[in-house]
Amino acid sequence: MNNLFANRMANAHKSFIREILKVTADPEVISFAGGLPNPQYFPVKDLAEAAARVLAEDGENALQYSTTEGYLPLRQYIAEWYSTKKGLEVTPDEILITNGSQQGLDLIGKVFLNAGDRVIIERPGYLGAIQAFSIFEPMFIPVPLQEDGIDTDLLERALDINEVKLFHTVVNFQNPSGITYSKQKRLELADIFKDRDTILIEDDPYGELRFAGEEVPPISSYLQGNVVLLGSFSKIVAPGLRLGWICAPEDVMESIVVAKQASDLHSNYFSQRIVYKYLCDHDIDEHIAGIREAYKSQRDRMVSSIEKHFPEEVKFTRPEGGMFIWVTLPERVSALRLFDLAGGENVAFVPGSAFYVDEGGKNTLRLNFSNSNEDEIEEGIKRLAKVMKKLLAADK
Amino acid sequence: MNNLFANRMANAHKSFIREILKVTADPEVISFAGGLPNPQYFPVKDLAEAAARVLAEDGENALQYSTTEGYLPLRQYIAEWYSTKKGLEVTPDEILITNGSQQGLDLIGKVFLNAGDRVIIERPGYLGAIQAFSIFEPMFIPVPLQEDGIDTDLLERALDINEVKLFHTVVNFQNPSGITYSKQKRLELADIFKDRDTILIEDDPYGELRFAGEEVPPISSYLQGNVVLLGSFSKIVAPGLRLGWICAPEDVMESIVVAKQASDLHSNYFSQRIVYKYLCDHDIDEHIAGIREAYKSQRDRMVSSIEKHFPEEVKFTRPEGGMFIWVTLPERVSALRLFDLAGGENVAFVPGSAFYVDEGGKNTLRLNFSNSNEDEIEEGIKRLAKVMKKLLAADK
Numbered sequence: 001m002n003n004l005f006a007n008r009m010a011n012a013h014k015s016f017i018r019e020i021l022k023v024t025a026d027p028e029v030i031s032f033a034g035g036l037p038n039p040q041y042f043p044v045k046d047l048a049e050a051a052a053r054v055l056a057e058d059g060e061n062a063l064q065y066s067t068t069e070g071y072l073p074l075r076q077y078i079a080e081w082y083s084t085k086k087g088l089e090v091t092p093d094e095i096l097i098t099n100g101s102q103q104g105l106d107l108i109g110k111v112f113l114n115a116g117d118r119v120i121i122e123r124p125g126y127l128g129a130i131q132a133f134s135i136f137e138p139m140f141i142p143v144p145l146q147e148d149g150i151d152t153d154l155l156e157r158a159l160d161i162n163e164v165k166l167f168h169t170v171v172n173f174q175n176p177s178g179i180t181y182s183k184q185k186r187l188e189l190a191d192i193f194k195d196r197d198t199i200l201i202e203d204d205p206y207g208e209l210r211f212a213g214e215e216v217p218p219i220s221s222y223l224q225g226n227v228v229l230l231g232s233f234s235k236i237v238a239p240g241l242r243l244g245w246i247c248a249p250e251d252v253m254e255s256i257v258v259a260k261q262a263s264d265l266h267s268n269y270f271s272q273r274i275v276y277k278y279l280c281d282h283d284i285d286e287h288i289a290g291i292r293e294a295y296k297s298q299r300d301r302m303v304s305s306i307e308k309h310f311p312e313e314v315k316f317t318r319p320e321g322g323m324f325i326w327v328t329l330p331e332r333v334s335a336l337r338l339f340d341l342a343g344g345e346n347v348a349f350v351p352g353s354a355f356y357v358d359e360g361g362k363n364t365l366r367l368n369f370s371n372s373n374e375d376e377i378e379e380g381i382k383r384l385a386k387v388m389k390k391l392l393a394a395d396k
Numbered sequence: 397m398n399n400l401f402a403n404r405m406a407n408a409h410k411s412f413i414r415e416i417l418k419v420t421a422d423p424e425v426i427s428f429a430g431g432l433p434n435p436q437y438f439p440v441k442d443l444a445e446a447a448a449r450v451l452a453e454d455g456e457n458a459l460q461y462s463t464t465e466g467y468l469p470l471r472q473y474i475a476e477w478y479s480t481k482k483g484l485e486v487t488p489d490e491i492l493i494t495n496g497s498q499q500g501l502d503l504i505g506k507v508f509l510n511a512g513d514r515v516i517i518e519r520p521g522y523l524g525a526i527q528a529f530s531i532f533e534p535m536f537i538p539v540p541l542q543e544d545g546i547d548t549d550l551l552e553r554a555l556d557i558n559e560v561k562l563f564h565t566v567v568n569f570q571n572p573s574g575i576t577y578s579k580q581k582r583l584e585l586a587d588i589f590k591d592r593d594t595i596l597i598e599d600d601p602y603g604e605l606r607f608a609g610e611e612v613p614p615i616s617s618y619l620q621g622n623v624v625l626l627g628s629f630s631k632i633v634a635p636g637l638r639l640g641w642i643c644a645p646e647d648v649m650e651s652i653v654v655a656k657q658a659s660d661l662h663s664n665y666f667s668q669r670i671v672y673k674y675l676c677d678h679d680i681d682e683h684i685a686g687i688r689e690a691y692k693s694q695r696d697r698m699v700s701s702i703e704k705h706f707p708e709e710v711k712f713t714r715p716e717g718g719m720f721i722w723v724t725l726p727e728r729v730s731a732l733r734l735f736d737l738a739g740g741e742n743v744a745f746v747p748g749s750a751f752y753v754d755e756g757g758k759n760t761l762r763l764n765f766s767n768s769n770e771d772e773i774e775e776g777i778k779r780l781a782k783v784m785k786k787l788l789a790a791d792k
Contacts, residue, residue, distance in 0.1 A: 004561060004593060005651055006510050006532070012654045036461055044455030051447045059440035063634035065432055099495060099660035106659045110531060114402050131658040135506060136402070165400060197400060238459035240665035255401055258408045262527040263502045264495035268664040269636035 008115075008137050016354045023348065030380035032367040033348040035175065035323060038298075039371075041291045042238045043278065050277035054270070066269040068261045070097025070245070074276040078231070078245055087221050088229075094247055096256055097267045101205050101244035104230040105132035105168075108201060110259040111252070112165050113138050120158055120167040122150055124326075124355035124364070126175050126203065129168045138165070140357040145177055149185030156192055164198045171219060172207040173322025176355045176366040180320055183216045190222030198226065199252075205232040205244070208288050210321035211296035225249055233275055235323075236288055241271040295323065301374040302367065302381060309385035311392055316367075323370035326352070329363040333391055338365065341387040347380045404511075404531050412523075412750045419744065426776035428763040429744040431571065431719060434694075435767075437687045438634045439674065446673040450666070462665040464657045466493025466641070470672040474627070474641055483617050484625075490643055492652055493663045497601050497640035500626040501528035501564075504597060506655040507648070508561050509534050516554055516563040518546055520722075520751035520760070522571050522599065525564045534561070536753040541573055543713075545581030552588055560594045567615060568603040569718025572751045572762040576716055579612045586618030594622065595648075601628040601640070604684050606717035607692035621645055629671055631719075632684055637667040691719065697770040698763065698777060705781035707788055719766035722748070725759040729787055734761065737783040743776045 020033045054062050069075065075092040082088040098104045105128060113119070113136035121129060123142035130140070141162060143155045150169065158164065169189075171181045181189075193200050202219050220227045232244035248256055260266070299318075302325055306316055315328040327349075329335060335351040342348060352364025369377060416429045450458050465471065471488040478484040494500045501524060509515070509532035517525060519538035526536070537558060539551045546565065554560065565585075567577045577585075589596050598615050616623045628640035642652060656662070695714075698721055702712055711724040723745075725731060731747040738744060748760025765773060 004508060004595065006506070006508050006513075008510075009507055009651050009654065012651075012658060034461075039456035039460050042456055042459045044451055044459065047459065048448060048451040048455070051451070052444060055440055055444040055447070059444070060435035060438055063438045063440065063443070063636040064435050065430075065630075065635045099664070102658075103660040110402065111405055112400060112402050114404075117402075128661075135655065135658050199400065234461075238666075239461045240459040242660060242662070242664045255405050255408075258405065259531065262408060262498075262531050263659070264499040264638060265524075266638070268495070268638045268667055270634075271664055271666065 008135050011137065012131070012134050016350070020348060020350060026346075029346045029348055030372060030376050030383065031348045032369070032372065032380060033350050034368055034371055036368070036371040037235050037239060037323070038291075038294060041294060043282070043287060046278055046282050047238065047274060050274045050281065054273045054277050058273070062270050062273045064269070066266050068096075068257050068266045070095070070267060071269065071272040071276060074272050077276060077279055078247070082247065086218055088218065090247055093250060094253055096246050096248075096253060096260060097272055098244045098246055098260070099242040099264070099267050100234055100239065101203060101230040101232040102128050102132060103263070104244055104246045105129050105203070106135070107246065107256050107259045107263065108166070108228060109133045109136040110263070111255045112199060117165040118162045120155065120164055121357065122169060122174065123358075124176050124352060124361055125357065126168070126170050127355055129203065130357060133166075133168075142357050145174070145179055147179060149179070149181035150189075152185065152188045152192065159192065159196060159198065166199050166201055167193070168201045168203060170203045170206070172204055173209060173319050173324070175206070175322070176324055176350070176352065177326040178317040178319030178322060178324045180213070181216065181219075186216060186219045187222055189219050193223055193226060196226070200227045201230065202227055203230045205230070205235055206322040208236050209292060209295060209323070211292040211299070213320035228252060236284065236291070237275055237278065241268070241275060243267065243271055243275055292321075295321075295370055298369045298372070298374060298377060299325070301377045302369040305378045305381035309382050311385070311389055313392065314388065323368055325367045325369060327365045327367060329365070329388070330392065331363050333363050335363055335365045338387060338391055341391060342384055345383040345387055347383040349384070404533050407533065408527070408530050412746070416744060416746060422742075425742045425744055426768060426772050426779065427744045428765070428768065428776060429746050430764055430767055432764070432767040433631050433635060433719070434687075434690060437690060439678070439683060442674055442678050443634065443670060446670045446677065450669045450673050454669070458666050458669045460665070462662050464492075464653050464662045466491070466663060467665065467668040467672060470668050471641075473672060473675055474643070478643065482614055484614065486643055489646060490649055492642045492649060492656060493668055494640045494642055494656070495638040495660070495663050496630055496635065497599060497626040497628040498524050498528060499659070500640055500642045501525050501599075502531070503642065503652050503655045503659065504562070504624060505529045505532040506659070507651045508595065513561040514558045516551065516560055517753065518565060518570065519754075520572050520748060520757055521753065522564070522566050523751055525599065526753060529562075529564075538753050541570070541575055543575060545575070545577035546585075548581065548584045548588065555588065555592060555594065562595050562597055563589070564597045564599060566599045566602070568600055569605060569715050569720070571602070571718070572720055572746070572748065573722040574713040574715030574718060574720045576609070577612065577615075582612060582615045583618055585615050589619055589622060592622070596623045597626065598623055599626045601626070601631055602718040604632050605688060605691060605719070607688040607695070609716035624648060632680065632687065633671055633674065637664070637671060639663065639667055639671055688717075691717075691766055694765045694768070694770060694773060695721070697773045698765040701774045701777035705778050707781070707785055709788065710784065719764055721763045721765060723761045723763060725761070725784070726788065727759050729759050731759055731761045734783060734787055737787060738780055741779040741783055743779040745780070
């Protein structure tokens, strides 16, 4: 039946990460491979209370079909939150509820991408975006990240010599690198994009997970018209509810609504009602403060373990938030070989090449610190250091 | 920004039905326009109990990220149900959980359709399928329905002279026409498709809502390899949970998993857990029997009201299940004009042309009977009859 598949499937593959996750289901394995938030900080009881109230008070409505755009009070809450916390003037009409921000990426691909269209992504880039866009057969142009955000010189050059549809960026605690865009970079980006016919996708699933440094305003606060923002409840409430949102100017939103309707009519309405009830009845800031504190300890433990155990030639990022640390081995050392050897020691991570659309990143890897406890982190880093040293010695 | 949109959006429009639904929010309006199940028969209390148990017993897992394919016990339940109730041998690996069957259609479009590919749809056809596939820019070939299913002579001719990728059919209580495929037609279809490189999409969201006549085996029980089945919990549990499924051969499923992952990682996991718990703890057959009984009364009331009030020249279907009756006015009479006049009498329906990809159906309309109580049905049909008579008299 192979000849029946659409051309777009030829370049679409299962996520290497999700394949790794299957292997790491073994409880003996300490896994730094996933991108899972720590379930200890899911507000299980409060969500149970919210679910019970929604069903008791308005069950028939909460279980019925609903509007494509999403539950209006939830959209109003998000618009209000943008205004109060981020200094963004947004109306509820500019918000649509999605199945996590992954669906936001899919809808953007649907609405904007013809086969062959240019899309600039960060190098290394967010795998979920690469996967979502790949379905629409774009030409990716990877532009390298620096410590404080994308290399704006190379970005401008790429924009000057190509007709570019989209630029995708994860501005806070980027996945996979852990880096955060400086205010200076954000201002530069706003300046670069303000007169261009390219859409900047400001993807911000981790923004609330800052545990060090100072908050920086979103690029969207400096740029209007050709920015689409993506947000998510996955990291601050719970990912199993699959709720995120797109924030887009009304002319873009009109097409996004059409695409969403065709895709699945609307997102799970019961869960929208639960999350809204939860947000109304509880102090989400306090809840987030708890997550931040926990993730800070976990990052601190991973950083101190790395400092203690990894060979000095190995470099790594010290993220101010989020869930990931990025490790760079000496150029000659293959992270894929490290991955294979680490399997023997029951420790897992994601080889960095998964985040490159070109052949780069072979000596890099991503470590997740949010989903292991501190003792596991120390032990896992020790095991990893052991095979790293072996490999470095062998490759000398 | 219009020049930035993808070509596929040029032919994608908001559903006329969803636009009508906004108008009919007025409580004065008796609406036969929607396709909503009757919320009185949502198992609100039982779902509340299931939600509480899932969160109490396994909350952290039920709120975490999960597998793309969906919750394995739920997929096992569905496979078992196909085997017990439908005589289909299906493995859980051939089942993937979707956001309602609408997402099933989107994933099929993604996986199979290149721009310009031929898709045969029923005439009149299911609007959700037309919308989902339209995004992938196919060429639709509408083939007329008869009282017992599609016109197989015309279908074969269409298959002979075209290279056709997909054939979409709603075999039970079709939306919009209300007709059901006879066993004879199903056997003929199996025979027509068995040696062809065309995928038959057997879309069956209403199959469990049979309240008259005898159950007929699915086409999938006569045909293997190039059939994809779509099912849904929307009509038997609740649509706000957005849970349906695709049942496809493993080689097709492999691509569907890739497309699902790129689209939204996985469907709402908490709701999958709730529905599974609900199915385990309650007698779903008894629950469905209650829905059938209610819908039968509602259909009976609509049929008897139509017989009493509509002019004799107006024809209509008598469905053996589902939620819709299809009405055919004399050829000279426009259902769109009727719709406008009916608005003045506070009664609404969907003009049939919405279900045609060509210019047909101008004298047809779809009436929903599942979401109005019996007194409303009688009163609404009376109002509709009144404007119908006026229009028929004027157009003589």
